[in-house]
Amino acid sequence: MVVQSNLSTLNHCSSIETRKPATVLDSIPSINLKDPESKTHIMKACEEYGFFKVVNHSVPMEFIAKLETQALEFFNLPQSEKDKAGPPDPFGYGSKRIGSNGDVGWIEYLLLNTNPQVTSLKTLTVFRENPEIFRSAVKEYIEAVKLMAFEVLELIADGLKIEPRDTLSKLLKDENSDSCFRLNHYPPCPELQALSGRDLVGFGEHTDPQIISVLRSNSTSGLQICLKDGVWVSVPPDETSFFINVGDALQVMTNGRFKSVRHRVLANSHKSRVSMIYFGGPPLSEKIVPLTSLMGKQEESLYKEFTWWEYKTSAYKSRLADYRLGLFEKKTHQVQAIE
Numbered sequence: 593m594v595v596q597s598n599l600s601t602l603n604h605c606s607s608i609e610t611r612k613p614a615t616v617l618d619s620i621p622s623i624n625l626k627d628p629e630s631k632t633h634i635m636k637a638c639e640e641y642g643f644f645k646v647v648n649h650s651v652p653m654e655f656i657a658k659l660e661t662q663a664l665e666f667f668n669l670p671q672s673e674k675d676k677a678g679p680p681d682p683f684g685y686g687s688k689r690i691g692s693n694g695d696v697g698w699i700e701y702l703l704l705n706t707n708p709q710v711t712s713l714k715t716l717t718v719f720r721e722n723p724e725i726f727r728s729a730v731k732e733y734i735e736a737v738k739l740m741a742f743e744v745l746e747l748i749a750d751g752l753k754i755e756p757r758d759t760l761s762k763l764l765k766d767e768n769s770d771s772c773f774r775l776n777h778y779p780p781c782p783e784l785q786a787l788s789g790r791d792l793v794g795f796g797e798h799t800d801p802q803i804i805s806v807l808r809s810n811s812t813s814g815l816q817i818c819l820k821d822g823v824w825v826s827v828p829p830d831e832t833s834f835f836i837n838v839g840d841a842l843q844v845m846t847n848g849r850f851k852s853v854r855h856r857v858l859a860n861s862h863k864s865r866v867s868m869i870y871f872g873g874p875p876l877s878e879k880i881v882p883l884t885s886l887m888g889k890q891e892e893s894l895y896k897e898f899t900w901w902e903y904k905t906s907a908y909k910s911r912l913a914d915y916r917l918g919l920f921e922k923k924t925h926q927v928q929a930i931e
């Protein structure tokens with residue numbers, strides 16, 4: 593990303609009016625994975641926020657640090673080098689444009705497929721420029737984070753009293769799981785101060801379409817989540833912990849008991865933010881339906897039946913801020929919602 597130092601550059605990105613300073617959410621549920629009560633806390637967090645922090649996890653800090661160094665090494669390459677790994681299709685290197693439907697942000701990123709059988713040519717370009725070190729840093733990080741995601745999904749299954757307890761995690765363990773991985777870099781934006789009263793959007797508001805996302809960032813703030821009452825709150829960064837987002841697919845599988853969390857990232861005027869996110873999705877052919885054992889006797893699904901492929905195809909045609917699940921809700925419930 594070429595960081596040009598003039599205000600006209602900022603006109604290409606969206607800016608939003610925000611209350612300054614934004615409320616900082618110091619009550620973010622923090623789940624200690626080693627706590628025997630963690631499943632109860634996770635349930636509350638998923639129902640209240642669709643979001644929580646994970647501490648006392650077993651992902652080695654060394655893996656995290658190594659990948660962050662590699663990511664920065666990549667993002668510090670000359671623009672012409674980075675462009676060789678783009679444009680994203682959706683995998684590969686992207687700058688300022690997010691997705692292919694007109695969304696923009698103060699960001700550059702690498703989007704990678706975690707399924708080694710489908711590594712795209714562009715991804716290979718990234719690795720060829722920085723051969724084995726980058727590739728192995730990505731691999732060891734994803735492997736460790738996946739284990740943590742499985743553990744979290746098994747605790748969720750326990751909390752929901754779903755049997756077997758790998759009902760959810762097996763969707764991510766499947767060799768055909770349609771998961772992906774993203775390295776985001778938000779360069780500092782000193783001109784931001786001139787946009788008095790406004791904030792520059794790094795990554796616009798959205799929900800993640802998958803089952804869960806596991807996010808780790810450096811110590812630069814910027815992430816905000818939207819609470820049930822529509823208020824946006826800042827999430828204090830914590831470089832040693834992970835943040836979990838409930839995704840749209842998990843909202844459907846719990847028939848709306850859990851809500852996917854709306855979140856966004858605002859640019860920072862003087863510090864760069866680096867984040868790494870694993871998006872755990874099911875195999876493309878998987879039917880995304882409420883889990884039978886969760887449904888009450890008379891309870892009906894709020895959603896039409898669809899496969900992950902159908903949802904993902906539709907999601908990737910949408911704009912970031914769209915309410916993607918709307919197209920898959922049963923009409924009767926939409927009418928009820930309006931009444």
Ligand SMILES: C=C1C[C@]23C[C@@]1(O)CC[C@H]2[C@@]12CC[C@H](O)[C@@](C)(C(=O)O1)[C@H]2[C@@H]3C(=O)O
Nearest residue numbers: 682690691695800801907908909910911912
């Ligand atoms: C604007 C878009 C970018 C996105 C695909 C989409 O059309 C709508 C969903 C977006 C999102 C959000 C979560 C993840 O970052 C992502 C990789 C995903 O699966 O859905 C992105 C997509 C993307 O960047 O291509």
Ligand SMILES: O=C(O)CCC(=O)C(=O)O
Nearest residue numbers: 774776795815857867869
């Ligand atoms: O970069 C971040 O902290 C969050 C980005 C995000 O929400 C995403 O990539 O889907």
Ligand SMILES: [Fe+2]
Nearest residue numbers: 798799800855
């Ligand atoms: Fe996201």
